Amino acid sequence: MEIKWTKSFWNRALICKLKMHVFLFFIFNYLFLNFNSNAQLSNKQGISSIGIRPSGTVFTFGLPQNSTIPSGFQQGAFKYSPFPFTVFPINASTNNQGKTQFSGLIGSFDLGLNISKLLQNDRILKGEFGVYYACIPHSYSINNDYEFNLNNKSATIWQNTVSYSGLSASVTYTSKSRGRRFWGESRNYFQFGLKTMNYLDKSADNQEDWVFNGRGFKIQSEVVNRKSILPFLEIGRTYWRRADDMRSLDMGLRIGIPVGYFVSNTVTGYNNNQPTGASNFQENGAYIGFQMSYNLPLKILQKSTLSMPKAERIYCEMERKVIIKHTYKVNQEVINIDLYDHENEDGDIVSICFNGQYLIEKYELKNKPKLLNIKLLPFQKNVLTVFANNTGKEGANTSAIRFKLNGEVQEIILYSDKKESEGIEFVY
Numbered sequence: 126m127e128i129k130w131t132k133s134f135w136n137r138a139l140i141c142k143l144k145m146h147v148f149l150f151f152i153f154n155y156l157f158l159n160f161n162s163n164a165q166l167s168n169k170q171g172i173s174s175i176g177i178r179p180s181g182t183v184f185t186f187g188l189p190q191n192s193t194i195p196s197g198f199q200q201g202a203f204k205y206s207p208f209p210f211t212v213f214p215i216n217a218s219t220n221n222q223g224k225t226q227f228s229g230l231i232g233s234f235d236l237g238l239n240i241s242k243l244l245q246n247d248r249i250l251k252g253e254f255g256v257y258y259a260c261i262p263h264s265y266s267i268n269n270d271y272e273f274n275l276n277n278k279s280a281t282i283w284q285n286t287v288s289y290s291g292l293s294a295s296v297t298y299t300s301k302s303r304g305r306r307f308w309g310e311s312r313n314y315f316q317f318g319l320k321t322m323n324y325l326d327k328s329a330d331n332q333e334d335w336v337f338n339g340r341g342f343k344i345q346s347e348v349v350n351r352k353s354i355l356p357f358l359e360i361g362r363t364y365w366r367r368a369d370d371m372r373s374l375d376m377g378l379r380i381g382i383p384v385g386y387f388v389s390n391t392v393t394g395y396n397n398n399q400p401t402g403a404s405n406f407q408e409n410g411a412y413i414g415f416q417m418s419y420n421l422p423l424k425i426l427q428k429s430t431l432s433m434p435k436a437e438r439i440y441c442e443m444e445r446k447v448i449i450k451h452t453y454k455v456n457q458e459v460i461n462i463d464l465y466d467h468e469n470e471d472g473d474i475v476s477i478c479f480n481g482q483y484l485i486e487k488y489e490l491k492n493k494p495k496l497l498n499i500k501l502l503p504f505q506k507n508v509l510t511v512f513a514n515n516t517g518k519e520g521a522n523t524s525a526i527r528f529k530l531n532g533e534v535q536e537i538i539l540y541s542d543k544k545e546s547e548g549i550e551f552v553y
Contacts (some may be wrong), residue, residue, distance in 0.1 A: 147222060172243050173243070174425045176240075178235075178374065179235070179236050180417065182232035182235070183415045183416070185412055185413075188263065190386075201402055202267070202404050210377075233258070233287060239252060241371045248300065248319060250296075251420075259290065259410065261411070265285075265406070266282055268340070269404075270401065275338075285317040285390075286302075287326075287327050287387055292320070292321045293319070306526060309364040309366045318356070319357075320385075321355075322383060324353075336395045339398040341394075344393075347390075351387070355381045356384070361376050362376055363376075371499040377415075378415060379413070381411060381412055383409040383410055383411060389406060389408075390406050392405075393402075423545075428483060441476070441478035447510055448548070450537065450539065450547045453530060453552070455552070456531075456553045460528050461498055462528045463495070464485075464490070464492065466492055466524070467523070472515070473523065474513075502526070511541045511544065528538060534553050
């Protein structure tokens with residue numbers, strides 16, 4: 126059992142909590158609200174693999190515990206006060222002899238073996254089984270009536286941690302790819318799982334006396350259950366590597382609430398060496414944390430079962446130089462294109478080539494648009510080029526192409542002559 130000390134510390138704790146809440150707000154906004162509308166990129170539907178996934182909780186908050194006030198007392202000695210703990214910094218505190226102590230890594234650490242599959246609908250399904258270790262913190266604020274000075278420092282917060290371990294099993298399901306973001310293809314994910322909880326240790330002694338100069342508290346702590354079950358839920362964002370081998374980085378918020386509790390604590394407050402109030406609370410290891418994990422594939426079980434159509438060629442007239450003027454990444458399979466002469470009708474005659482085949486041949490451009498429909502092939506270049514059959518009466522052959530992408534109208538002027546043809550490229 127440990128005591129956080131000094132009034133300034135409590136102020137710093139509140140500031141720390143506020144900063145942590147702001148940090149988690151931005152993390153939440155980034156993970157769940159900042160969607161990307163780019164086209165799906167995965168082209169390995171059907172692939173499945175066995176992988177190993179280490180995971181750790183970077184920021185850990187102990188959730189509120191059950192608390193009751195026994196009959197015969199008018200008030201409780203303790204009130205719950207959540208306080209953030211992080212895995213990486215070491216937390217300093219003092220014991221009841223006034224000596225400084227340092228508590229080490231706090232959080233949940235998991236290692237799982239999983240089977241992952243990229244489904245035909247571009248979603249990932251993952252089943253996992255593993256082991257874990259957890260050390261979950263809980264903090265309680267001492268009511269003002271029972272505060273006391275220890276080595277000229279005002280004791281205000283009592284801290285306890287509960288350690289447990291066991292086996293875990295979970296199922297993860299992702300959304301479709303939301304396009305390339307930072308470390309790979311971005312997907313949202315949802316994970317649900319269960320853990321067996323085997324009690325290991327707690328930082329509070331079974332009986333401790335924290336009464337100084339007639340003021341403080343005494344604690345009676347008892348382990349009442351050594352086994353429990355913890356359901357947990359995690360939502361977040363996964364970044365899947367373009368290598369299509371199921372390698373991914375996951376970041377999300379996890380909440381775990383056990384069905385039972387490990388430890389029952391009775392705290393009796395003292396003033397003038399007389400018991401004046403008591404609180405009873407149970408600790409079950411419930412927590413919420415910011416989780417990070419990395420999935421490392423060990424063996425590919427099944428290669429892609431989806432055969433994507435490919436264009437045999439993308440240019441119709443290989444003897445002419447083709448210049449790609451614009452490239453567009455799109456998320457729609459069919460594009461409607463208006464072809465027209467944007468200047469005077471001067472007798473320009475063109476042939477339109479798409480993926481190595483003519484859509485129209487020897488067509489005289491008019492100011493009135495001609496509608497063309499093109500169907501894109503996924504995961505490859507789709508090239509539309511203009512072939513000049515003549516150069517018209519006013520010099521160079523110019524063609525206007527107009528189409529709509531993501532609600533915006535795009536208008537491109539393409540030039541062509543007997544030596545060169547300009548084109549545009551779509552990546553679906």
